[in-house]
Amino acid sequence: MGIKAPRRSSRMFGGINSSFEEAKFVIIPVPYDSSTTWLPGARFGPSEVIDASRYLEPYDIELGATFGNIWTMEEIEPVRASAKKTIGRVKGAVEWVLSEKKFPILLGGDHSITVGSVKAFKQRYEDLLCLFFDAHADLYDEYEGSKYSHACTARRCYELGAKIVAFGVRSLGAEEVDFVGKKEDITIVSALEARSHPEEALSKALSRFPELPVYLSFDVDFLDPSIMPCTGTPEPGGFDWYTTTRLLKKVISSRRIVGMDFVEFSPVVNRKDAAYLLAKLIYKSIGYLTLFQIQ
Numbered sequence: 001m002g003i004k005a006p007r008r009s010s011r012m013f014g015g016i017n018s019s020f021e022e023a024k025f026v027i028i029p030v031p032y033d034s035s036t037t038w039l040p041g042a043r044f045g046p047s048e049v050i051d052a053s054r055y056l057e058p059y060d061i062e063l064g065a066t067f068g069n070i071w072t073m074e075e076i077e078p079v080r081a082s083a084k085k086t087i088g089r090v091k092g093a094v095e096w097v098l099s100e101k102k103f104p105i106l107l108g109g110d111h112s113i114t115v116g117s118v119k120a121f122k123q124r125y126e127d128l129l130c131l132f133f134d135a136h137a138d139l140y141d142e143y144e145g146s147k148y149s150h151a152c153t154a155r156r157c158y159e160l161g162a163k164i165v166a167f168g169v170r171s172l173g174a175e176e177v178d179f180v181g182k183k184e185d186i187t188i189v190s191a192l193e194a195r196s197h198p199e200e201a202l203s204k205a206l207s208r209f210p211e212l213p214v215y216l217s218f219d220v221d222f223l224d225p226s227i228m229p230c231t232g233t234p235e236p237g238g239f240d241w242y243t244t245t246r247l248l249k250k251v252i253s254s255r256r257i258v259g260m261d262f263v264e265f266s267p268v269v270n271r272k273d274a275a276y277l278l279a280k281l282i283y284k285s286i287g288y289l290t291l292f293q294i295q
């Protein structure tokens with residue numbers, strides 16, 4: 001699928017009506033959830049988060065600034081029956097955003113969409129570190145009969161030649177442990193290891209891959225289910241708001257970030273607070289990126 005011209009969505013992240021030309025950040029909504037293992041519904045994630053984002057107050061208290069250079073693309077139309085084709089469409093969209101010299105922020109959808117994004121980045125960056133904030137390692141070769149299950153995302157990114165850091169893991173398969181073995185280009189940091197000194201644990205993991213540009217993939221199940229119940233595979237023992245924002249600040253202020261995604265948000269009834277939390281986390285990340293990365 002070729003995306004040839006800017007297509008303005010009537011539903012803009014943050015209610016921000018920046019022109020495409022002025023925008024530095026492009027939100028790419030991908031309402032696809034066919035690879036979800038347990039609770040489906042991530043297809044409703046992007047619209048729910050964008051809806052909640054309109055209630056954000058644009059002034060960020062921590063950063064003392066307002067960020068408005070955001071443009072929201074129309075939803076990528078998924079191919080329900082083909083993860084591979086959906087991933088191809090995601091790749092096309094990210095290629096286009098990069099060719100326009102803008103910073104893509106994907107909004108999933110399940111975690112399989114990350115593969116399309118990383119494919120586009122690998123064409124531009126021979127060496128790339130994929131940093132996953134995730135309760136799972138997503139390193140299965142195949143899951144439920146699919147190589148494009150959300151449980152295989154990091155494995156596919158690894159095969160594309162990316163280095164892998166999975167941070168905050170608290171659910172892991174024996175097959176994944178065997179696969180990682182003594183590989184030096186994959187690092188798993190469990191939540192158990194990270195919880196007493198999260199920023200130090202992150203710095204240590206990143207220091208294994210110095211200089212590499214970083215693609216940051218944020219699976220919302222990284223957060224504790226008490227604040228983020230809206231996800232297809234919730235895991236106890238997750239991270240709180242302030243720890244999470246400190247970790248994002250840490251990586252964004254210390255490494256070159258080339259792209260981001262936020263995946264696996266799957267709305268449940270009466271938890272609009274979780275949609276709002278995610279909208280705020282995305283806006284917060286845009287703030288950090290603006291202060292530390294974008295000239």
Ligand SMILES: [Mn+2]
Nearest residue numbers: 135136219221
């Ligand atoms: Mn996960």
